[in-house]
Amino acid sequence: MSNDTFRDLSQNPLVQRLGVPRIPVLRRHTPGAPLLAGPALVGSVGGGRFAEPMRALLKDAGVPESMTDSSLAGGDDGRLAAVVLDATAARTLDDLAAAQEFLTPAVRRLAPNGRLLLLGPEPDADDVEAAAVAQALDGIVRSAAKEVRAGATANLLVVHPDAPPASVDSSVRFLLSARSAYVDGQVVHVGVPVGPVLDPVGMDSPYDVDRPLAGRVAVVTGAARGIGAAIADTLARDGAVIVAVDVPAAGAALADVANRTGGTALQLDITATDAAERLLAHLRERHGRVDVVVHNAGITRDKLLANMDADRWNAVLAVNLRAQLALNAALLEGDLLSDTGRIVCVASTSGIAGNRGQSNYAASKAGVIGMVRALAPRLAQRGATVNAVAPGFIETEMTARMPLGTREAGRRINSLRQGGLPVDVAETVGWLAQAESGGVTGQVVRVCGQSMIGA
């Protein structure tokens, strides 16, 4: 049983007979599980250069490839676990029509929890039709995400013209896998990877599907409970060495997280004036470097703007934004962040759409997004990336305490018709934390099931 009683009830055939729609049970990652539960169909329009490398990636992951003709389908029932279209070379309305021709029969065959993934071009400012077509793909994906059923998702990777084929691999793997269960209707840009050129997949150091973060040192703030604890658990499962940070008052829970992940605990109020200094000293002494920094600690002190006071305002801004600015500045100045450094900031859909009673919280989370965009080019110079994940409605202690009506509304107003789990945010952080994700920087990825709020 989950804490979503309505979703659990909707699985009952008797309840379904009353006309109550079934709310899908999302497939989530378990170590050792295959990338996809069935065959994938890969197509391209306009002669894109990513279809063949993606076929190779899928083959490498043991995914059978299906043919366009459904009579040649690999799945027992003709169902497809994934439909992938390389439209990076699409420039004309004829290319767009070819995309529709490929997608329509393919989407009909999409299995429950299936994945629709499009790769598109950056808009070309010198070619108006090509720019329109590039943006049209956005419309296709966002609409398809609202149409596909039974836990299926649709997402778009917008690929830089100079990005080498391998630069999309970690993003393709993530968006096809069960790790991206609650990432839906998203558009993520992939550029030329920053930092050192990594070995192509399957060459000198084969990509370890189950431990993509092997040996990476990862700091997680606010790690004692909730989403932060899930991030620590998930990154550790994927092979990272965890430095779990939280306030001294959460010391016992923090120690539990550090023990079960085999990491270290650092009791630290991130708003203290010497917080960055103490954290960097801990990292220098214990590990000599840091590969991943997850700014997850966050608080709310809700009040209408008309009734806001300086204490509530300053408390929220101090934890959610000021502390991140200070630590990032220290990381930029110092030499501890490794040359595949990854900073991941937890924002919120409130920072995108705003939320009644949350002008302070939304200011802090929108501020995080602004910070990420400004930091990305600065960090790129030293090979590091910075991105934000923006969770929507996530089933946590915080959301469990909401009044029933507000909670139900929050859960249902997204394409997957349910709240996400802390692990869904954690898996997204895990993808951005990989050394292989160097092509993704300055992005804001919503983990919200394509929530209507702020879409």
Ligand code: NAD
């Ligand atoms: P939570 O309150 O359960 O956990 C936050 C953790 O941060 C706590 O362990 C707390 O002790 C720690 N923390 C707070 N102030 C700190 C400080 N000064 N120094 C060090 N640690 C500190 O919250 P959560 O629901 O797990 O949220 C985690 C993050 O996700 C936050 O940034 C939150 O804004 C964001 N978020 C949550 C949701 C949701 O639905 N729960 C939605 C969008 C965004």
